[in-house]
Amino acid sequence: MSHQHFDTDINIGISACLIGQKVRFDASHKQSQFCVNEFGEHVKFVPYCPEVAIGLPVPRPTVRQIDVDGVIHVSRPDGTMDVTDKLRDYGQKVAPKLADISGYVFCAKSPSCGMERVKVYSQDGKGSTSDGIGVFAREIMKRYPYLPCEENGRLNDARLRENFVARVFAYKHFQTLEASGLSKHKLMVFHSQYKYLLMSHDILKYREAGRLLAKMQDNVDEIGKQYLAILMTAMKKIASRKGHANTLQHIQGYFSNELNGSEKQELCQHIEDYRAGLVPLMVPLTMIKHYLMEYPKDYLAQQVYLQPHPVSLKLRYSH
Incomplete structure (x- = not known):
């Protein structure tokens, strides 16, 4: 199996609070166990806390996104301490320096770092919608529209x-x-x-x-x-069971000359069981990898599909 795309140093941008830095408004952190203990074995995190970077203290009064006549502001609930421009400017300053990062993990719901579904309050404070994007996060994503981005909470899925x-x-x-x-x-x-x-x-x-x-x-x-x-x-579109099953069937075709009737039948059955939700992806995949060891095929061995990330992360076992 070709593993050459795991060899290089990988830099990942991350909200500083997610790697355990106590930079949140209440001087706490939101350390992501997956990022620090598992993913961190394979990547180097480049932490940013825009709110601290623009000079806000720790601890600090909370800020929120407020819709003022159709324009989003980040400030205290009463409109004081408006840091919208500072956060945007900081995002625009940092973005060009991130050309070598390969992903970003943002802190969910944050008015500066939220990737999506950030609360936006009405000016009178009586209502809110959840359709905002963090002011800093927006600048990063605008600069690199295809950069893989995710939020800490969603990484639990x-x-x-x-x-x-x-x-x-x-x-x-x-x-x-x-x-x-x-x-x-x-x-x-x-x-x-x-x-x-x-x-x-x-x-x-x-x-x-x-x-x-x-x-x-x-x-x-x-x-x-x-x-x-x-x-x-x-x-970005999550591969469905149907998508995986169809792909596995294509791959199975490469072994049509080597496998006998009952082996073909067994592999077919595993793929169909996976499609039906009866077994995890690893079941048909392990069998295909076994046949690939037995009957080497260069074209298949090069397929990233068979091993898209290091085995030690154990990411394909649960679905």
Whole structure:
């Protein structure tokens, strides 16, 4: 199995409170056990706390997002201590320095760092909606629209966690490819490694990627940008059981000459059991990896789908 895309140093932006820094308004932290104890074995975290960075003290009065005549402000509930511009300016200052990060973990619900669903209060304080984006987070995501981003709370969900980590490794792999100088050949090789991963997430995006590369001329850098957009958009969609099962069936086809009738039947049964929700993904996947060891196939061995992140993270066992 090809593991070369795990070799490099990976930098991940993170809200400082999530790695245990006591920078929250009440001088507490919200340490993420997964980030610190598991993911942290494979990546280096680059922490930011925009509220402290712009000079707010610890502890500090809470600030919130307030809709003032259609414009979002971040301030105390009574409108004093408005830090909207400072937070935005800080985001715009930090964003260009993050070109080498491969993902970002934001602190949920924060008026500065929330990725989505941040509370926005009405001016009179009587009502609120949950459709805001943290002022700092918005600047980072605007600068890097395809950067894998996630929030601490959502990382408690096994499928969202696995999806985020897979996106981080794919994004880093593409960054390494770009840094080495894109060429038509390199892009085609990259795509051939990601074919089945793309297929499992989104069959339409998989086809779109193929069409894009088929019309590649000398505009390699432009095609590269478009390819990354297709790949990351597809991977953001959680792969369904149906998507995985169809992909596994395609892979099974590679062994049609080697397997006897009962082996084929057994593998088919495992794939169907997975599709029906009776067994986890690891069951058919382990069997395919076993046959790949027995009957080596270079093309399959290169497929990122079979191992999109380090085994030690154990991310595929729960679904």
